[in-house]
Amino acid sequence: MSCEVCQLKELEVEHFEIREVLRCILHTIVFNRALGLVRPKDVDLELFEITYVQCGDLELEKKIDEKIEQFISWVEKHPNKKSQVCLSFFEVKNKQGSWFTNKTERQKYWEQWYINLNVAQNPKAHSTKSHHSKVVVDPGESASEERVARRAALEATLHEVLFQIVKFVNEKKDHVPPIPNLEGVVSFPYEITIPSSSDSVFGMDMIKRMLQTGHPTMLS
Amino acid sequence: MASSHGNTHSEAAKMEQIITEFYAKSLHIILESRTPYMSSRNYSGEQALSSPSSSSSSSSSVRPRDKWFNLALRECPAALENLDLWRQSSLEPMVVDVVLVQRPLVSYPVDCSPKGDLARNFSLKERYPYCWNYEQEDFWCEAKSEKIIERWVLQYDTRKARDTKSGSRRLSNSTLYKKSILLLRSLYVTVRLLPAYKIYRDLNSSGQILPFTLAHRVASFAEPFTCREDEEMQQFEFTPVDTACGRLCLSVLYCSSLSDVSSEPSTPMSPQVIPDYVGSPLADPLKRFPSLPVTGSLSRAIPSSIPFSRRHSWSYDHGTDSPPSVSFSPSPTHSEPHASISNPRSRHFPPTSLPRHLSGTSLDHKKDTGFYEYCPSPGFSPALSPSASPSLPISIPGNHLSKNMLRSESAPVSAPVAKCAKSPASSHKLNFPPSPPLISTRAGTFKTDKTTVGTSVEKLFSFGKGETRQCSGLKISSNSSPQISLSRSSTRSFPDDFDESEYPYPFDYDDDVTDPGSRPESFDQTGGLFPIKISQDAAVGALVRMLKKAPPLRQEISDSVSLSHACRPEIWNNSKPEAILSSESQAPLQHAGSSSVISSGLITSKTTADALEELRGYRDMKNSLLASGKSHM
Numbered sequence: 001m002s003c004e005v006c007q008l009k010e011l012e013v014e015h016f017e018i019r020e021v022l023r024c025i026l027h028t029i030v031f032n033r034a035l036g037l038v039r040p041k042d043v044d045l046e047l048f049e050i051t052y053v054q055c056g057d058l059e060l061e062k063k064i065d066e067k068i069e070q071f072i073s074w075v076e077k078h079p080n081k082k083s084q085v086c087l088s089f090f091e092v093k094n095k096q097g098s099w100f101t102n103k104t105e106r107q108k109y110w111e112q113w114y115i116n117l118n119v120a121q122n123p124k125a126h127s128t129k130s131h132h133s134k135v136v137v138d139p140g141e142s143a144s145e146e147r148v149a150r151r152a153a154l155e156a157t158l159h160e161v162l163f164q165i166v167k168f169v170n171e172k173k174d175h176v177p178p179i180p181n182l183e184g185v186v187s188f189p190y191e192i193t194i195p196s197s198s199d200s201v202f203g204m205d206m207i208k209r210m211l212q213t214g215h216p217t218m219l220s
Numbered sequence: 221m222a223s224s225h226g227n228t229h230s231e232a233a234k235m236e237q238i239i240t241e242f243y244a245k246s247l248h249i250i251l252e253s254r255t256p257y258m259s260s261r262n263y264s265g266e267q268a269l270s271s272p273s274s275s276s277s278s279s280s281s282v283r284p285r286d287k288w289f290n291l292a293l294r295e296c297p298a299a300l301e302n303l304d305l306w307r308q309s310s311l312e313p314m315v316v317d318v319v320l321v322q323r324p325l326v327s328y329p330v331d332c333s334p335k336g337d338l339a340r341n342f343s344l345k346e347r348y349p350y351c352w353n354y355e356q357e358d359f360w361c362e363a364k365s366e367k368i369i370e371r372w373v374l375q376y377d378t379r380k381a382r383d384t385k386s387g388s389r390r391l392s393n394s395t396l397y398k399k400s401i402l403l404l405r406s407l408y409v410t411v412r413l414l415p416a417y418k419i420y421r422d423l424n425s426s427g428q429i430l431p432f433t434l435a436h437r438v439a440s441f442a443e444p445f446t447c448r449e450d451e452e453m454q455q456f457e458f459t460p461v462d463t464a465c466g467r468l469c470l471s472v473l474y475c476s477s478l479s480d481v482s483s484e485p486s487t488p489m490s491p492q493v494i495p496d497y498v499g500s501p502l503a504d505p506l507k508r509f510p511s512l513p514v515t516g517s518l519s520r521a522i523p524s525s526i527p528f529s530r531r532h533s534w535s536y537d538h539g540t541d542s543p544p545s546v547s548f549s550p551s552p553t554h555s556e557p558h559a560s561i562s563n564p565r566s567r568h569f570p571p572t573s574l575p576r577h578l579s580g581t582s583l584d585h586k587k588d589t590g591f592y593e594y595c596p597s598p599g600f601s602p603a604l605s606p607s608a609s610p611s612l613p614i615s616i617p618g619n620h621l622s623k624n625m626l627r628s629e630s631a632p633v634s635a636p637v638a639k640c641a642k643s644p645a646s647s648h649k650l651n652f653p654p655s656p657p658l659i660s661t662r663a664g665t666f667k668t669d670k671t672t673v674g675t676s677v678e679k680l681f682s683f684g685k686g687e688t689r690q691c692s693g694l695k696i697s698s699n700s701s702p703q704i705s706l707s708r709s710s711t712r713s714f715p716d717d718f719d720e721s722e723y724p725y726p727f728d729y730d731d732d733v734t735d736p737g738s739r740p741e742s743f744d745q746t747g748g749l750f751p752i753k754i755s756q757d758a759a760v761g762a763l764v765r766m767l768k769k770a771p772p773l774r775q776e777i778s779d780s781v782s783l784s785h786a787c788r789p790e791i792w793n794n795s796k797p798e799a800i801l802s803s804e805s806q807a808p809l810q811h812a813g814s815s816s817v818i819s820s821g822l823i824t825s826k827t828t829a830d831a832l833e834e835l836r837g838y839r840d841m842k843n844s845l846l847a848s849g850k851s852h853m
Contacts, residue, residue: 032405035398039292040408044421051412051421162413169406170459173399179290 003109004175006168008161010082010116012154018075018119020045021158022068022085024052026192028162029087029113030064031055032169035179035187048155052162057185067192074195075119085115086193091177107189110175113165234393235463239376241288242400242461242468243314246374246407247438248299249291253411254318254370254434255298256423289401291408302438312440313375318416319435322365366435368449369475370416371442378466399461403470406458414474445473452477762845766838 013021024045031040034055041056054061071085090107180187286292411417420434445453457471 028409031409032402034405035290035401037287037290037292038405039286042412049418051417053409053412159413162409166406166410166413169402173402173459173461176398176402178394179398179401 002175003112004168004172005112005114006164007114008116008164009157010118011157011161012118012120012150014120014150015072015075017047017154018072018117019068020047021117021154022071022115023064024048024050024158025115025161025165026064026068026085026087027054027061028052028165030060030186030190032165033089033111033176033188033190034060034185035176036185038185047151048158050155050158050162055185060186064192067194071194078195079119080121082116082118083195085117087113087115087190088193089188089190092189110177111172115161231393231464235396235465238393238397238400239311239463239468242404243374244285244299244303245289245291245293245404246372246470247302247314247316248285248293248296249404249408249411250316250318250372251299251302251436252293252296253417254420254436255296256420256434289397289404291401291404298436311376311378313373313442315439315442316370316372316374317368317437317439317442318370318372319437320367320369320416320419320432321435322367322432367475368445369419370414371445371453371473372470373442373472374468374470376463376466377460377469393464396461396463400468403458403461403468407470410456410458410472414472415476416474762841766841 008025011021023043027043031038031053034057039056041054042051043054044051067085071083075081075083088109089111090109093106093108177188416434419432423430423433452475453473454476455471455473457469460467460469
C-alpha cells in the first residue's frame with residue numbers, strides 16, 4: 001500500500017476563521033475515513049453556509065480542537081505565513097523493526113492530507129461570529145463590502161475543498177487498509193500535525209515530517 | 221471475508237446482500253437529507269416517536285440497519301417505504317428525483333403541500349410521470365411549480381464490470397464492503413454539500429414558513445430531462461465500486477442554480493418572516509391601489525422596506541392563489557414595459573398561476589411553458605432582489621403575460637378589481653413594483669409603516685377600501701373587515717366575487733379549492749394578524765401558527781389529492797404532522813384539526829363544522845393576540 005497524498009486547495013482565511021475552516025475540513029476528512037460504526041452529526045458552520053459532518057465522537061472532536069488551538073497559537077506567533085496542517089492516517093505495524101528502527105511498532109502512513117492556509121494579516125478582532133448573516137455585518141462601511149466579498153470567496157473555496165475531499169476519497173479507495181475489527185468510530189489511527197513553533201521555516205517541517213513518516217519503501 | 225474465488229453461493233449471496241443493502245443505505249442517506257423534518261438534524265431525539273407506522277412496519281429494525289456499512293442513520297420513513305421495492309429487485313436501477321415544489325404561501329410549507337394543492341399536481345405527476353408536463357400545465361393554475369433539482373441514479377452494472385475486470389482480479393466481499401462504506405461516507409458528505417441541502421435545511425429550520433418544499437420520487441427509470449433541464453444540471457459521479465461481477469454506479473445530476481430559492485429562506489427568519497406575511501397582505505392592497513388610481517413612485521420605498529416580503533411574495537406567485545401578482549403588473553401601465561423586458565424570466569416564474577386566476581385563457585399559456593420553464597429557481601431570484609422586483613411582474617407574462625396584459629387592458633375596470641382580489645393572496649412584493657405609483661400617494665404612510673408592518677397594513681387597507689372601492693367593495697365588503705383582505709382566505713373570497721365579474725376562471729378554481737367555511741376562518745385569522753403585527757414577538761409566533769393552521773382548509777379543496785401515491789401520503793403524513801407539532805405554538809389552534817386532516821389524507825375534505833371549529837380557535841387566538849397587543853401598545 002502506498003501512501004496517498006492529497007494537497008488541498010489553499011484557503012485564504014482571516015484569523016477568526018481558522019477554527020471553523022479547520023474543523024470543517026478535518027472532520028470531513030476523518031468522517032470519510034472513519035469506518036467504524038458512525039452516527040453522523042451534521043454541523044452548520046456559523047460563518048458560512050456550509051454543513052459538514054462529524055463522526056459524533058467526542059474524543060475525536062476534542063483532539064481536533066486541541067490541534068486547532070495549537071495551530072492558532074502558532075499562527076499568532078508566526079503571522080503572515082502560509083501554513084499547513086497535515087492529517088495523516090497510518091497503520092501500526094508490529095513487525096520487528098528494521099535495522100534502523102528501534103520500535104517494534106512502527107507507523108505506516110497510508111494517507112496524508114495537507115490543508116493549506118494563508119492567514120490574512122489583519123486579524124481584525126471579529127471574535128463575534130455573525131450567524132451567516134454576512135450582509136448584516138457593518139452594513140455602512142465599504143470595508144464591510146470587501147469583507148462580504150472575501151467571505152463569499154472563502155466560502156466558495158471551502159466548498160471546493162470539501163468537494164476535493166469527496167472526489168479524492170472516491171477515487172482512492174484501494175490503498176485504504178482493511179477495516180480493523182476494532183470498536184470505535186475512527187477505525188484507523190491518525191495524527192494531526194501542525195507546524196511546530198520551533199520551525200521557522202515551514203519547509204523544514206515538511207522535510208522532517210517526511211523523514212518521520214518515511215515512505216514505506218524507504219523504510220523497508 | 222476471504223477472497224471470493226472458490227466461494228460458492230455464500231459469497232455470491234453475501235455480495236448480493238451487500239448490493240441490496242447498498243441500495244437501501246444510499247436511498248436512506250439521500251432521502252434523509254431531502255425529506256423535511258425527517259432527518260435527525262432537528263429531531264434526533266424525537267425521531268423514534270415521529271417515525272410513522274410504516275417505518276416501524278418495515279422489516280428492518282433500527283439496529284441491524286445501522287450496522288450495515290457502519291453507518292447509523294436516523295429514521296427516514298420515506299426511505300423505508302421505497303426500500304422494499306428494491307429489496308425485491310436489487311439489480312434494477314434506482315432513480316431518485318428530488319423535486320422542489322413551490323407553492324403559495326397560503327398552503328403551509330411541508331404539511332399542506334402533500335395533501336392539498338401539491339397533492340394534485342404531485343400525485344398526478346408521480347402517477348403519470350410521462351405526462352408530467354401535461355400535469356403541470358393543467359394544474360399549474362393551482363400555483364404549484366415543481367422542478368427536479370436532483371436526480372440520483374444508482375445502478376448495478378454487470379456489463380461494465382466484465383469489461384473492466386480481468387477475471388484474475390476479483391474482489392472479495394470484504395473489499396466490496398469496505399469500498400461500499402467509503403462510497404457511502406462520501407455520499408453522506410456530498411448530499412450535504414449540494415445546493416438542495418440548503419433548501420432542506422431551511423425547511424427544517426424552525427419558525428419559518430416557506431413557499432416551497434421538497435418532494436421526492438423513487439423509480440426504476442428516469443424520465444428524460446428536457447434540454448433546458450439538462451443545461452441546468454451538473455453531474456457528479458461517484459467512483460463506481462467494483463464487485464465480483466459488476467459494479468455499483470452512483471451519480472447525481474443536480475441543479476446548481478438553486479441559490480435564489482435557498483438564499484431567500486436562509487435569510488434571517490425571526491423578524492423578517494413575520495413582516496413579510498403581514499406585509500404581503502398589505503402589499504396586496506397596495507397593489508390594488510396602484511393599479512387603480514394612483515401610479516406613484518412610492519413603490520420603491522416600499523420594496524426596499526419589504527425586501528423580505530419579496531421572498532414570500534414570489535412564493536405567493538407560485539401559489540395557486542398568488543397568480544394575481546402577475547396579473548397586476550400587466551394591468552397597470554408599468555406592467556407592459558416590464559413584461560417585454562422580463563419575459564424570459566417570466567417563464568421561470570409560474571406564469572400559469574397568473575393566467576388561471578386572472579383568466580381562463582391562461583391555461584393555454586401554461587401549456588406553452590414547459591414545466592421546466594418553471595424551474596423557477598433562477599427566475600425567482602430576480603423577484604427576490606428588490607431591483608429585480610419591477611421586472612418580476614412583467615416576467616410572469618412572457619407569452620402568457622402578453623395575453624394577460626391584453627386582457628387586463630381591454631377591461632380596465634375589471635382589471636383593478638381583479639387585482640384587488642388577487643392582491644391579498646398573491647404576491648406582496650411582486651405587486652409592489654406595480655404598486656409604486658400608488659405608493660407615491662401613500663408613500664408617507666408606507667415609510668412609517670415599514671417600521672411597523674401592522675400599522676402600515678391597516679393603512680393600506682384603508683386605502684384600498686377608499687381608493688379602490690370597486691375591488692375593496694367586492695371583497696372587503698364580503699369579508700366585512702378590511703383585515704380580511706390580507707388573509708389568504710380573503711384572496712379566495714375575492715375570486716368568488718370576481719367570478720361573476722371578469723375573471724371567472726381563476727375563481728372557479730378557487731371555489732373548488734376553498735370551502736365556504738374556510739373563508740370565514742381565514743377572515744378571522746386575518747383579523748388576528750393585524751393585531752399581531754401591532755403587538756410583537758408573540759404576535760409573530762401567533763401569525764406563524766395561524767399560517768400553518770390555515771393550510772388544512774385548502775387541503776380540502778384539492779380533490780385530486782386522492783391521486784397521490786401511497787408512498788407519498790405516508791411520507792407527508794409522517795413528516796408534516798411532526799413538523800407541525802414541533803413548531804412552537806401551533807398546538808392549540810391547529811389542534812386535532814390540522815393534524816387529523818393531514819393524516820386523513822388529501823382526499824378527505826373538511827366539513828363546515830370543522831371549519832367552524834377552527835374558526836373558533838382562531839378567534840380565540842385573535843382575541844388573545846389583541847389583548848396582548850393592546851397591552852403592548
